[in-house]
Amino acid sequence: MKKKIVIDSQEDAEVKKVERNIYKDNYHKLVSNPIIEWLIYMVGYAIVLLTVSALFKSFEINTSHLGIYALLASIIIYILNQTIKPLINYLTLPLTIISWGFLYPVSNVIILYLTSLLLGKQNFYIGGFLPAFFIAIIISILNILMEGFILKPITRGHKK
Numbered sequence: 401m402k403k404k405i406v407i408d409s410q411e412d413a414e415v416k417k418v419e420r421n422i423y424k425d426n427y428h429k430l431v432s433n434p435i436i437e438w439l440i441y442m443v444g445y446a447i448v449l450l451t452v453s454a455l456f457k458s459f460e461i462n463t464s465h466l467g468i469y470a471l472l473a474s475i476i477i478y479i480l481n482q483t484i485k486p487l488i489n490y491l492t493l494p495l496t497i498i499s500w501g502f503l504y505p506v507s508n509v510i511i512l513y514l515t516s517l518l519l520g521k522q523n524f525y526i527g528g529f530l531p532a533f534f535i536a537i538i539i540s541i542l543n544i545l546m547e548g549f550i551l552k553p554i555t556r557g558h559k560k
Contacts, residue, residue, distance in 0.1 A: 445474035458527035508536035
């Protein structure tokens with residue numbers, strides 16, 4: 401039986417170290433791009449929407465085109481959250497205060513219904529207010545978990 405002895409030279413170790421650093425730098429440059437970071441978030445939120453759609457019969461997203469409607473819904477929800485949601489929160493603030501915050505998800509339900517209106521009922525369907533209320537809460541919880549455990553480590557991991 402022959403034994404093979406491999407001796408790494410100092411140069412080979414340095415070359416491997418440089419290759420690893422190049423790979424890390426390219427990864428960090430790609431992920432630190434704001435557009436790529438935004439796309440990663442939108443895909444993550446689309447996965448959350450598809451997950452909730454699979455869990456509840458009263459919430460459906462058309463998956464016939466490889467989840468493109470989930471991606472469109474996540475983009476629409478993002479835009480509505482940035483533009484209309486502050487106004488909705490301002491208008492529902494007295495109800496939120498009176499109910500001690502229990503009606504805060506109503507603004508998320510309104511955003512979901514607006515998304516359903518924009519995408520059409522055949523592509524994004526919500527069946528009733530009460531299921532939409534609980535679905536909005538679950539989507540919020542899953543978004544928090546997705547952002548904290550998956551998206552932030554991916555996009556912010558390079559800023560240590």
